[in-house]
C-alpha cells in the first residue's frame with residue numbers, strides 16, 4: 001500500500017492555487033444527467049471520489065471524461081437507473097444520483113450507502129423529501145427503489161439542515177411540476193454552487209445560501225458549461241498547515257467569504273491572516289494560542305470538515321482548548337493517532353479536551369477517514385522527526401496529490417509506492 005513519509009519541522013512558505021471543490025463537483029456531476037446533450041464542468045479536482053462518480057455516470061450510459069481539470073459529460077444515452085452496489089459502497093455520494101435519475105428516467109434503484117468511519121450517515125431526510133415530491137419509495141433490505149410517474153412541487157421542512165438532502169431535493173424539484181420550498185435548508189457554499197449550475201441549465205431556483213430555497217419547476221434543462229468554486233476545506237487545511245509549521249503561505253483562487261468561521265478561529269489562535277480579493281496570506285511566527293471552545297455545526301459555523309485539522313493546531317497551542325463535534329457522532333477517530341504522536345487529548349462523548357504540548361513527535365500512524373488523514377499530515381509537518389502515514393487512499397479522496405501541494409511549499413514529504421513482489 002502507498003504511504004506518505006514526512007520529515008517534520010520545516011515551515012511552509014510560498015504560494016499555491018486552491019483546486020476546485022470536491023463537495024460542489026460531486027452533486028453537480030450528478031445533476032449533469034438532467035439535461036440531454038454535452039455538459040462541460042471546469043475546475044474539477046483530480047480526486048478518487050471524482051473518478052468514482054465518473055464511473056457511475058458511465059454505468060448509467062453517459063460518456064464522461066476528465067481532461068486536465070475539465071469534465072465533459074455526454075448524457076444523450078442515459079438509460080440505466082440501477083446503481084451497482086459495488087459503486088455505492090465505494091462512495092456515499094452516489095446518493096446524489098437519486099434526484100437526477102428520478103427527474104430524467106422516473107426511476108432509480110440503489111442501495112443504502114451505509115455508515116462510515118465518521119458516523120451512521122442516514123438518508124431518511126433524502127427519502128422523506130423525495131416522497132413529498134411524489135416519489136414512491138420501496139426499501140427491500142439494503143436496496144431502495146424509487147419511482148415517480150410525475151414529480152410535483154411541495155413544501156418541505158427539513159428536521160436537520162442536511163447538505164445532501166437539500167441538494168437531492170433541489171435537483172428533483174428543478175423539473176417537478178409546480179413550486180417547491182425547502183425550509184431549514186443547508187446553507188453551505190456548495191449548495192449555492194449547485195443552484196447556480198442548475199440555473200445555468202435553465203432551472204429557476206432562488207435562496208441557496210439561506211435557510212429557505214424556492215424552486216419553480218421547469219419542463220426541461222439544457223446543457224451548459226460551468227466552473228466549480230474553490231475547495232474551502234482544502235484551503236482551510238492548508239491554512240492550518242501553514243499555522244502549525246510557523247510558516248508564511250499565500251493561497252490563490254480562494255474564496256475567503258467561504259471561510260469566515262475558520263479565519264475567526266485562526267485569528268483567535270494568534271495566526272495573522274490578510275485578504276486581498278481571492279488571495280489570502282497566512283502567517284504564524286509564534287506558538288499558537290489555545291481557543292477556549294470550538295463547536296462544529298452547519299454552515300456558516302465552524303465546519304466539521306476542519307475539526308480534525310484544527311485539533312492539531314490546538315494540540316500545539318499554549319493552553320487548554322475544547323472542541324465539540326455536533327454534526328457526526330464518530331468523528332474523533334484521529335485522536336488516538338494524534339495521542340501516539342504526543343498530543344494530550346481527552347474525549348468525553350462528543351467533546352475533546354485538548355491540553356497543548358510544546359511539540360509532537362513523528363510516528364507511524366493510520367488514516368481512518370479523509371479529514372482525519374489530513375490532520376495526521378498536518379501533525380507530521382509539525383512533528384519532530386519522521387512520520388509515516390498508512391491507508392492514505394482516504395486522503396486521496398479529497399486532496400489532489402497532497403504531497404505535491406505541500407512539497408511545493410517546502411514540506412519534506414513524499415509518497416512511497418510498494419515495489420511489486422514477484
Ligand code: EPZ
Pocket residue numbers: 022023024026093119120121122123124125126127160161162163164165186304305327328329370371398
Ligand atoms: C456533506 O455530507 C459533505 N459531503 C461532508 O463532507 C460534510 O461533512 C457534510 O456535508 C456536513 O457539512 C459531501 O458534500 C459529498 P449531511 P452529507 O447530510 O451530505 C445526518 C468530507 O469530508 N443526516 O449534512 O452526508 C447525518 O447522519 C465530507 O468532504 C440524517 O440524519 O452531510 C449527519 O449526522 C465528510 N439523515 C448529519 O445529518 C439524512 O437523511 C449531517 O449530514 C441525512 C443526514
